[in-house]
Amino acid sequence: MTPPRSVEEHAEHVNRLLAPLSAEPDVETVLLADAAGRVAATDIRSEVDLPLFRNSQMDGYAVRAADVARVPVALEVTGDVPAGHEVPLTLTPGTAIRIMTGAPVPTGADAIVPVEDTELVLGRDDDLAGAVVEIRRARRRGEFVRERGSDLERGDVLVRAGTRLAARHLAALAAAGVSSVAVRARLRVAVLTTGSELAAPGRGVRFGQVFDANGIALAALVEESGAMVSLRASSSDDPAAFAKVLDAALAASDLVITSGGISKGAYEVVREVLLPRGAEVTTVAMQPGGPQATGVIDGVPVLCFPGNPVSTQVSFAVFLRAPLRAAAGLPPLPVRRVRLAEAVRSVPGKRQFLRGRVAEDGVAPVSGPSSHLVAAMANADVLIDLPEEAEAIEAGSDVTVWTL
Template sequence: MRSVDAHLAEILATVRPLAPLELELERALGTVLAEEVTSPVPLPPFDNSAMDGYAVRAVDVSAVPVTLPVIDDVAAGSDELRAVGPGHTVRIMTGAPVPAGADAVVPVEWTDGGTASVTIDRPVEVGNAIRRTGEDVQAGEVVLKPGTPIGPAQLGIIAGVGRRRVWVRPRPRVVVISTGAELVEPGSPLGPGQIWDSNSYTLTAAVRECGADGFRVGGVGDDPAVFLDQLDSQLVRADAIITSGGVSMGAYEPVKEALSPLGTVRFDKVAMQPGMPQGFGVLGEDQVPIFALPGNPVSSFVSFMLFVRPALDKMRGLPAAVPETVRAQVTGPLRSPDGRRSFLRGVLSADGSVSPVHGQGSHQLAALASANALIVVPENVTSVPAGAAVEVIRL
């Protein structure tokens, strides 16, 4: 058997970041920036008021209470030139440009709110409630670097520096196919020997959760020719393909039977539990990666977390590596087969302890649904006592 690390290393050596493309901002959410974004102007581009209030000279309100004449109003977006002379004030709204001569803004809450004249009850320091030109960003300053995932705040600053389009690495398009003659769609009645297909839903959701676009094809039976036809029809829209089932050592393994003769997909036993049977390779002229995962629900999900997610990170232009772990104290004893790295389902608590869930079988999806972590037991360890420190992967 090959090691978990060797299998992941082969995957990461094979997959490549997707080519950048230029997108409208409305389509850029969830992508990864592929260029340096700079600001052509300072932000804010002019001194403006941080509050509704009155623009004043601070010296004129040093002794309070004081009543000053209100000589004008200035609203946000105003392009008229205004000025404040000694002993005067201008009523100003949030975001409006600060008039010449004014060096502070008195919040309206510190006044009687007058319109012809205003009584001010508190003194202010120079600069009070004024957003200075360039205090957020200087002209020419880099606001985002390549490799930054684009979320709402990142979209905001890209728009804020005046960009309408941006170069990004797109969200990978990932097709998910379940195999097995026993599978039926949820909502359909079960016949003898049948089960509802959960893998395609689990894996498609996992794809979307990690920043890619998942397309669920649904179940394909045990006929390798039918599987290949489905695969051919999906390649045109796929940056990657995930299959579940059909990779074990027995008969009626359509994925293995269909792909082994191609010579571009390798099937291995990986020294892990759950998820020992694994397949990986590339398909077609575009060398589309395919991840052939085992069919047991827990096995396929654990395999996704260990192998597919890091690969999708690399395709997105993000750092890709072995999933990060944290140290925790296990609350109960653990057992693991010799020579395999085990990934046991557990509940990680805020106090730094992790409790194994009841039901560690690779088919026990309900136990997986109650877990929020994978407890890692190394290959050379067969038992772990309660209270020992273990490495844990957060789910």
């Protein structure tokens, strides 16, 4: 047992342990349709010009600007280009071609006159044979014409490496014809809960058993932090049983997290199995969540949280959420200063993380400092972070809160 660490010291230790996971992320290629929320592994460059071709910005008539310099002027309508028209037209000087937004501008035309500045004086919208359009407003060369490549040229970067792909990035990629992208592989995280007393929810419990809350909570926390659960299992306090599930987890994962089995009791399976394999158990000067263990086993970082469900969730929030989110390209959850709505007491020498709720008048604890109240934790929306030296903090003081 090393001497107690501060929360900062242990957080730095965990960050060092996990740093290799972010340094060289694995890359996988996914379809654009599956890429929302993933992180671009490389700069993605356009292989085409955008727009792909010179096209009209308005519904109207394609003309030569020189032919509409003096208005009103009547021009013969010699053609019609709907969007998607696949044969390039050529404009005869002194005439007009009807054009729709996004349709290719005919060769020889250099301006679009929007339909609201025109009137058909011969012919009908649905029959342009022999039609004549009166142009009522002059347009300069280039007006309402989008030149090929004016949005983006071939080779330009569409999305930078490290960008978390949202709808607007997918739209730009799709517009450039990209249909699959190289993204960072999600970290594979194994979740192992330990304790002979654990029973799976949904089954009956015998006397002395408790339902396993940590497996589902850690799995959800891992996934909401942008990683994936490679294996989820619950082990009894039998060292051989735990060693077996640990080895399966190490083989399948970039990171293994465990809950339980690391305090000072007589049946601490995680301690028993991990210490001989090079892990260290530490006391961190915090409440809840004091006992913590870490190690690198078979090249895989292993992080061990205490078994109490609130301690486990607080440990994850304090030590693992930020590095996992960073590895996944997600922004950190906000840590901010909020007014304390009621006075709180703390235990000097231990940094306290109280479960709190933020309301109009500030933040207040949802329950006492007990670390055991899993139902109270569900009602919290923040952790109230009280410094190590604090003993009593008055209502109205500003405190640091971590978003859950």
